[in-house]
Amino acid sequence: MLPKPFPDLINHLRHRLQQPLPGEAAHQLMASSARTKLGIRPNERTRRSAVLILFYPYQDSIFLPLILRPQYDGVHAGQMAFPGGRMERTDRDLTQTALREAQEEIGIRVQDVTVLGQLSELFIPPSNFYVQPVVGMLTGRPDFYPDPREVDAVVEVNLNTLLDETIVGDSQIEVRGITVDAPYYAIEGHRVWGATAMMIAELLAVIK
Template sequence: MLDLSFHSFASALKERLAEPLPGAEAHKKMASASRLRTAMQPNERTRRSAVLIVFYPYRGSILVPLILRPQYDGVHAGQMAFPGGRMERTDESLIRTALREAQEEVGIRVTDVKVLGKLTELYIPPSNFFVQPVVGILPYRPDFYPDPREVEHVVEVSLEELMDETIIGANAIEVRGTIIDAPFYQLQGFKVWGATAMMISELLMVINSVPK
């Protein structure tokens, strides 16, 4: 029964991802106040990157992994994110970037990932990256091997938990000495905000529009 329900979810999500996406409408719901006040756009120095949002079945649930970035001298230190990173010259596409980075950061076997589609690209002003979220599935729960230079902790979140509206909050968050007013998802003790929360917002809007 698990395989059938997961297969049905994956098939329906793939079909929905091929249709027009909510994009900015969904992103705005979880954007920080400072982002909404500014209109920064990609420029000639903007770099391309990609993240992998990968679902898999486990004990009657559908899970997706997030990672906690370690503390370092960078704009995204200590933040929750999806596995991913910058596009390399050897990457033939941003899908390849997402898969390669997921393998390097948490040990996901990319040959087992089936790509379902993509969400809307999202510009991240603090790091000047244009990020492509790639959505995929695995037929099993993977063994994670986090790269300690990139990942402090892997957090597995169920789809049911993600879709619980009570996890949404908003308050002032201190980031490198700056206070930012931002909405967030409270997931297993971690606040997920910023670009990752905006991606989750679009993902959930897409999932909620899948025909039941």
């Protein structure tokens, strides 16, 4: 499936994100067995966070950035993700959280982003976060200035790549000493799985 021209895609997303979302039905397509094996459910310590899914046109194609997290002592070390992070007390809402975190992590300018809407909020058991995906757009390719403490690399993903169904695979990985089945997207030499893959699944359902 070829993507729509950029203005048509943006108009489609702007309209579609105001309609009922596929939510869990789409999420389940790429959900790992860790979600049930870890046995973690939302509780009084669950925190709120947001990520930014940011479309922009470049060289007659449509792109969006993912980030590669550095290796550190944490559950999401070395993983591919959308830029984002936890909500701060000074944030007006989760949309501001997504924009602020994206500016801090990859150097995009908040004032250049047009927000189109939101996908379904998603619970992430390993880190005990609810994450709100916010969808936005830029009129052109930005200059990226990744924060080396938060980002090992910015990976610019062509929407054509995400629309290619042959990038979907399945693997077994170890999470907190437990072996889990993890569907993934093979993107630019990386395996994108977990919550990020589930968000991509809903995004693709909305686009298609």
